[in-house]
Amino acid sequence: MVVASQRHAQDAPTFEEYAASAWPRLYRTAYLLAGSHADAEDLAQQTLVQAFRTWDKVSRADHPAAYLRRMMTNLYISGRRPKSRRFELLTDTPPEPRTGGSGHEDRLELWPHVASLPPRQRAVIVLRYYEQLSEREIAETLDCSTGNVKSTAHRALKALRAAIGSHAHEGEEA
Amino acid sequence: MGIEMEETLSRELHEVADRLAVPPMPSLPSHASNGGQPSRRAWEPPLVAAATIVVLAVVGLLALQEGGHDPQPAPPPGPAASQAPPSRADDPEGQRHQRRIERLQDPAGQVPRTGPGVTVTLSDAPEEVISSTTHDLNFLVVHQQDIRSVVNAMWKAGAIAVTVQGQRVVSTAEITCEGNAVILQGMPYSQPYRVSAVGDQDSLLAAIDSDPDLKVYRQQAADPEISIGWDLQLEPSITAPAYEGQLDLNDGEPRRG
Known part of the structure; x- marks a missing residue:
């Protein structure tokens, strides 16, 4: 029993190893969720901090990646940040503009x-x-039923369709 | 359409994600050596509390040892505060902050400055002009924005220190108007207003000369029907005392719910 757990400890990656390998993917997903570099970095970093706090649990999970994805999605949806981070601080640099995605992003349709x-x-x-x-x-990631996922996806696609639809009409009139 | 849109979504999301320049991973709480330990952050409040208790205990012990002596008056605030307490001397973090405090004290207006400079005096139009005028009275009196224009021109010229009515003005200082008085740090002052700057006289003159608002002011000063007061003196030595008001800005926070 003791031997087994020691073996496990050796095989499992340390938090640092895991975080370094997971960071790029985590950041990309965070950007798609949050929409700006600064918010994406915050979100991905908070996810890592949370994963670090519960690393025992995360490292023993069958799919640590799924575990982190779940943490990050929940952090994003609840929009809750650790208290110490919710205060605003004065900085020397102005924030990046909200709409300031690269020109390439503006040309995308959806x-x-x-x-x-x-x-x-x-x-x-x-x-x-x-x-x-x-x-x-x-459904597992969001902790809800598959029915709920279906209806949420349906509503999202409908909204997107309406958005490009109205855009197309504007184009016709112009 | 449905399938097509889903394909477009998938393609675009991947395109956006793949084009991202991923920043380096931020350094996380010191975890390198202790894989599964809780983060340092979680321990900070208890550590701070423990440190506070230790400091209080030491202070208490010192107080007990000195029990026989007469109580000493507290050291005056100000210059004495810049002497680091001994506990900070060993702590690199503390030393860093201490150096920063020393470096910023002067630019923050906490140090008195003396040197050559320029004094501008603004005053209302003479009584006889005011009583006989057909102009709007507002042309004939000095306003807060006139004082601000002078102060800003001086700062633009790189003034080392600026005073209004002999009071040091810093970046957070308010110059406001109430009735016919101007309020500085909560104290009302009446005209004439003396605005002085310690600094390079040529630059100060150039900045005051080229300021568009002050140009209008000087035109009005030259107009006999307005003749609002303007006087500019080069001074060999001006003394600007240290700023004594509060430095921090208090802010409001929105109410939730």
């Missing part, structure tokens, strides 16, 4: 509209079309 979806719908879209998760996996 991505600009993804940003205007409510957090839960946006999360479902990102999990489904970027992370390529199944409805069941999304």
Whole structure:
């Protein structure tokens, strides 16, 4: 028994190793959720901090990546930050503009509209079309039923369709 | 349309994600050696509390040892505060902050400054002009914005220290107007207003000369129908005392719910 747990400890990656390997992916997903570099960095970093606090549990999970994804999605949706981070601090540098995505992003058809979806719908879209998760996996990530995932996705797609639809009409009139 | 849109979504999300320049991972709480330990942050409040208790205990012990002596008056605030308490001397973090305090004291207006400079005096139009005018009275009296224009021009010229009515003005100072008085740090002052700057006289003159608002003011000073008061003196030595008001800005916070 003791031997087994020691073996386990040796095989499991340390938090640092894991974090370094997970960071790029975590950051990319965070950006799709949060929409700006600063918020993405915050979100990904908070996720790592939370993972570090519960590393015993996370490292023993079958899929640490799924565990982190779940933490991050929940952090994003609840929008709650640790108390110490919620105060605003004066800085020397102005914040990056909200709409300041690269010119390339502005030319995309749907991505600009993804940003205007409510957090839960946006999360479902990102999990489904970027992370390529199944409805069941999304339901586990969001801690809800698959029915709920289906209806949320449906509403999100409907909103996106309406958004590009109205855009197309504007184009016709112009 | 449905399938097509889902394909577009998938393609665009991947495109956005793949094009991102991923920043380096931020350094997290010191975890390198202790894989599964709780983060340092979680321990900070208890550590701070423990440190506070230790400090209080030491102070208490010292007080007991000195029990026989006459109580000493507290050291005056100000210059004495810049002497680091001994506990900080060993702590690199504390030393760093201490150096920063020393470096910023002067720019923050906490140090008196003396040197050559310029004094501008602004005053209301003479009584006889005011009583006989057909102009709007507002042209004939000095306003807060006139004082601010002078102060700002001086700062623009790189003034080392600025005073209004002999009071040091710093970046957080308010110059406001109430009735016919101007309020500085809560104290009302009436005209004439003396604004002085310690600094390079040529730059100060150039900045005051080129300020558009002050140009208008001087035109009005030259107009006999307005003749609002303007006087500029080069002074060999001006003394600006240290700023004594509060330095921090208090801010409000929105109410929740």
